[in-house]
Amino acid sequence: GIEVEDLGTDKYFVAAADVAKRVQDDGESGTKGMLFCGTGMGVGIVANKFRGVYAATCENEAAARHSRSINNSNVLAMGGLVTTA
Numbered sequence: 001g002i003e004v005e006d007l008g009t010d011k012y013f014v015a016a017a018d019v020a021k022r023v024q025d026d027g028e029s030g031t032k033g034m035l036f037c038g039t040g041m042g043v044g045i046v047a048n049k050f051r052g053v054y055a056a057t058c059e060n061e062a063a064a065r066h067s068r069s070i071n072n073s074n075v076l077a078m079g080g081l082v083t084t085a
Contacts, residue, residue: 007019033047040057040079060084
């Protein structure tokens with residue numbers, strides 16, 4: 001039962017802003033976002049500029065799990081060049 005909406009691809013800063021706006025606009029509804037770029041850092045930085053968005057750049061499963069359970073992040077940023085299994 002998880003609903004997924006693919007917002008497509010664009011320049012990293014445009015894609016990050018689109019996802020962050022969606023998370024921000026949905027507020028308390030529990031909407032989460034996922035962002036991808038080379039390192040995950042650029043999209044994470046852009047997303048964190050939006051009020052109520054807490055993007056965590058994670059390079060492995062443990063970091064992603066803790067970013068949600070400990071820090072209550074609502075956006076996961078990952079990099080295709082640096083993410084490990």
